[in-house]
Amino acid sequence: MARMKFLCDAERCIECNGCVTACKQENEVPWGVNRRRVVTLNDGVPGEKSISVACMHCSDAPCIAVCPVDCIYHTEEGVVLHDKDMCIGCGYCFYACPFGAPQFPQTGAFGARGKMDKCTFCAGGPEKDNSKEEFAKYGSNRLAQGKLPACAEMCSTKALLAGDGDVIADIFRNRALKRGKGAEVWGWSTAYGKPEPQQPPKGEKS
Amino acid sequence: MIGLRKSLMCALVAVAALAGCGEKEQVVVYQQGKYQGKPDTRPWENAPGASLYTTSQWTKGDKSGWETAIKSRNQNQNEYTRVQ
Numbered sequence: 198m199a200r201m202k203f204l205c206d207a208e209r210c211i212e213c214n215g216c217v218t219a220c221k222q223e224n225e226v227p228w229g230v231n232r233r234r235v236v237t238l239n240d241g242v243p244g245e246k247s248i249s250v251a252c253m254h255c256s257d258a259p260c261i262a263v264c265p266v267d268c269i270y271h272t273e274e275g276v277v278l279h280d281k282d283m284c285i286g287c288g289y290c291f292y293a294c295p296f297g298a299p300q301f302p303q304t305g306a307f308g309a310r311g312k313m314d315k316c317t318f319c320a321g322g323p324e325k326d327n328s329k330e331e332f333a334k335y336g337s338n339r340l341a342q343g344k345l346p347a348c349a350e351m352c353s354t355k356a357l358l359a360g361d362g363d364v365i366a367d368i369f370r371n372r373a374l375k376r377g378k379g380a381e382v383w384g385w386s387t388a389y390g391k392p393e394p395q396q397p398p399k400g401e402k403s
Numbered sequence: 404m405i406g407l408r409k410s411l412m413c414a415l416v417a418v419a420a421l422a423g424c425g426e427k428e429q430v431v432v433y434q435q436g437k438y439q440g441k442p443d444t445r446p447w448e449n450a451p452g453a454s455l456y457t458t459s460q461w462t463k464g465d466k467s468g469w470e471t472a473i474k475s476r477n478q479n480q481n482e483y484t485r486v487q
Contacts, residue, residue: 267439280440323443341446343459343472349480360477361470368481375483383483 200256200275201318201340202362203349204369205248208376209356212237212247216348216357220251223319223347224336230300232316233348249348249357252277252298252316260290260299274340275362276318281334284312318359319346 212235220226220233233251254277261269261277268283269290290299290313302311321338324331331338339346349359358365376383447469451459459476461468478484 270438270440270443272443273445278443280438283440320446323441326444326446326449338446340473341444341449343446343451343461343469343476345473345476345480355480355482358480360480361474364474364477365480368477368483371481371483 199361199363201254201320201360202275202365203249203251203253203318203346204358204365205250206356206358206369206372207246207248209354210235210247210249211354211356213353215351215353216249219347219351220316223339224317225332226314226336227302230302230314232298232300232314249352250296250298251348252294252318253296254316254318259293259295263289263293265289272320274320276320276340278317278320278322278335279313279315280323281312281314286310286312288313316346319344 214235217231217233217235224232226232233249235247235249237245237247239245254275256275258269258271258277261271264279265287266283266285268281269277269279271277286301288299288301288310291297291301299313299315301313303309304311317335317338319337319339321327321331321341322335324334326341327338337347344350346359349357358368379385380389445466447461447466448464450463451461451472459469459472461472
């Protein structure tokens with residue numbers, strides 16, 4: 198199997214924040230921590246584009262390189278996970294990450310940082326699979342249940358794809374080749390009716 | 404003698420030039436227990452029936468079975484194959 202990846206189709210994302218809500222609900226993410234968020238470019242301007250961003254589970258992850266206590270690791274499926282028992286909450290991973298994925302819950306006064314929390318690709322962490330301890334620290338382990346991340350499976354327009362990198366790339370390629378534009382778009386006739394057939398011009402040739 | 408020296412030089416230059424072609428692993432490969440934290444279990448190392456509302460099926464420890472389950476689940480995201 199290739200590596201687990203996310204892929205967000207900016208042509209489809211409607212900025213509904215369903216993925217953000219699904220993530221929060223599935224993993225019971227605490228207040229103030231956002232494992233996933235929707236970023237919109239040129240917001241309010243015609244042609245704006247949105248994209249859903251979380252940990253991209255980099256193949257050569259900078260967070261793993263900079264962690265001073267070496268608590269971040271790759272699983273065999275290419276998911277980047279970490280051990281919260283070792284994390285010291287230093288924030289180096291946050292500075293290294295190009296996506297702003299690592300999050301730090303506020304604990305106590307004066308903005309003291311808690312242990313790092315981030316998207317786990319719904320793969321839990323280094324605790325017994327689907328145990329209470331795992332859920333409390335890392336959230337749901339859907340991969341061990343044969344499921345894909347909740348954000349992608351919940352996405353109403355299927356803008357956010359998650360899974361084996363090769364498979365979702367094929368899905369996206371097929372989509373990009375077939376979808377067309379305007380009245381050619383899949384589902385257009387369902388929403389707006391079929392385009393009227395062109396009448397042949399009447400009258401004689403001059 | 405000159406010929407031998409020349410061929411030796413050529414061989415040395417070739418070795419030096421080809422040294423740049425060595426391929427290094429570009430991706431960090433996770434090896435069990437190679438980071439400082441606790442070792443993690445793999446997703447296929449538990450029985451899927453142990454969790455609620457599971458639709459995917461594989462036998463405990465069967466990696467290829469788990470991969471097949473995930474790949475079929477992946478195709479649920481492709482509405483072109485679902486509808487057409």
